[in-house]
Each structure stands twice: as C-alpha cells, then as structure tokens.
Amino acid sequence: MSICLLISKNGRHKPINLPHLQTVVLGRSPETTIKDKKCSREQVELKADCNKGYISVKQLGVNPTSVDSEVVGKGNQVEMRSGQQLHMVNELYPYTVCFKEDPSNSQSSVGTKRPCGPASEEREFHREPPGHKVPRKTEDSTQCKHGGSTSTNTRPESQTTEKTETLGYWSQGLKASMQDPKMQVYKDDRVVVIMDKYPKAHYHWLVLPWESIPSLKTLHRGHCDLLRHMNQVADRIVQQQCPDAGLLHFRQGYHAIPSMSHVHLHVISQDFDSPWLKNKKHWNSFTTDYFIESQEVIQMLEKDGKVTVKQGTNELLKLPLCCHVCGMALSTIPQLKEHLKSHPYGRL
DNA sequence: GTTCTAGAAC
C-alpha cells in the first residue's frame, strides 16, 4: 500500500499525511501555519485514494481553492493527481501531492496490489522517477539544460517535472524542439524561435524564452521585459520570413491553458490554411479568448504582477465553430475550411 | 500536443 503526502511547496511545514480513503479537513490552523483570514478553518476536505493515485479535493470555504489554475468552487469536488498543484485559497499556499511506498510496510508488497487504477494512471505512477517524488530545490539543476548562454533557472523545476507526470512525456516536447538547430529560425541570448511542428496556418512560429518558465502562471512582473522582447522578435520574424506580411494578418498570443510545458508565444497568420488544423479544439484555441494576446499578458503582468486565466476558459474550446473574420457559424470543420477560402488574408 | 477509433450524424 502507498501512502499519500500533501507537501507545502514553499516549505511552510512538514508534509501532511493523508491516510487512504480517510477524510482530512485542512484550513487556517497551526498544522498548515496559515493565518490568512481569507482561508477558512475548514477550507478543504481531502480524501486520498492511494490505490488509484489521486486525492479528492472538496472546497468547503467561501474563498476559492484551486487545483492548477482551476477554481474548485464552494461545495464542488475535483480530483488531484501527483504533479498537480493545489492552492489552498486565493492562489496562495501551494501544495503538491505525493504518493509513495510506505517505508514502514515494505514487506507487505508481497501479495499486495500495486496502485491499480486505469492503465494510464499506472503508467504515470511508475514513470515518476525516484528522487522526484518530493520536489526539492537541490534538484533544480538536474532538469532541462538549455542551449542558450543565459540559462537561468530562477524557479524550482518541480512544477515542470510534475507536469510531465500529469500529462505525459509528450508535453515536454518543446524543450527538445527549441534545442534542435533544425527547428530554430532565430535565436539570441534570451529567446529562440522555432516553427510549430504542426502549424495551424500558413505561418506559425513559436517564440520561447531560454529561461525555464513552465506556464503563464509562473510569470511575474520581472518577466515583462522578456515578454516585450519576445514580441519584438516575433514582429521581426514576420517581416523577415513572410513576403506578404503587409497583406496577411498575424496575431501573437498565448494559449490560456497550453498542453505543452514551457511558455511559448504563438505567432500565427490568420489564414488558418493548414492540414494540421483538424478539430474544434484547434480552431477555438486560436479564435476565442482561449488565445490571450501577448499585449494583454504583458498588461496583466504590469498591473497585477501575475497572469490570471478566467474560470471556465477550458469550456471555450467546445464553443460552436465560428469564422474569426466575419463571425459566420459553420457546423463542421470541412465547412469551416471551405468558408475560410473567402478570407485568404485572415481579414475583411 | 497527436493518433486512433467507436459511434453519432448524415
């Protein structure tokens, strides 16, 4: 049998044991060292299933508890797995969850089932490399050696590592691509530009910082300059690489909840003429508010010091298909593609 | 992120 530990990411206190299938209520208390009045004394109800490798998280308090960036909502319950991040309240007091073999019970493995959830969970569980189960700062440098001359890991890499375990190894693909000279279109001391491997339009580049920034939520005010630089580089790439840059409309922005780890700025022409654009998720990720303009991200950082993704953003991916230029509704992807031929430059 | 495929929609 495994045991489950809830680990304070900023080391506020020692890990809290969550016994198998036992309800544990946490909140403002000496146990968590949280004194913030916004945090209820009974903020969350947690129940670990050590066999299946997840914990149920129920928000009891009024103020938002979140798992990754998604707010749970009072009375609601979500599952949280190894690698995901729980914020006790108001995006504060981060925790991760860790399942590991009970050291006091090692002999019981004979005749005792391993974690036995669905196949994918089993794989994810076993993929977790030893030593990464409890994120530690000393392990930062073992991750992802960047090719740039200024590879400055200013944040613990644990978030990146955990994301791998949640989403699979494929989610780390950009880290390899950005290092691959064959993919690189441009690089300087701060950023690299690569072609999107599966472009969703005639022109589709990704601008990535050498600095390891796992996601939008890792960004802080100090990144504003870097993001402005990414924008300038993107502008330059468009001018250099696109002969009809004057006619063709481009947008630069970030996916609110990207699948791939490592912050990347999409630079994409608005023709959306591509065999790789295949489904509703592809379309809506570039044509709804799921796509956050780069300028908007920078403004958020300047104003609030962080990037906030609105609740329900994931639902935008399920919206009906709608032309990004004229707003016409189309019922299928093939019909949409046919319609797009009437807007070859992505503008009216 | 993509691929694969069952089954819904036509």
Add this chain to the structure above:
DNA sequence: GTTCTAGAAC
C-alpha cells in the same frame, strides 16, 4: 453506406 466528432491513449 460515408463523414465527422469526441474521447481515450500515448
């Protein structure tokens, strides 16, 4: 019958 989508698996 074919086309298309959506969800699981990776």
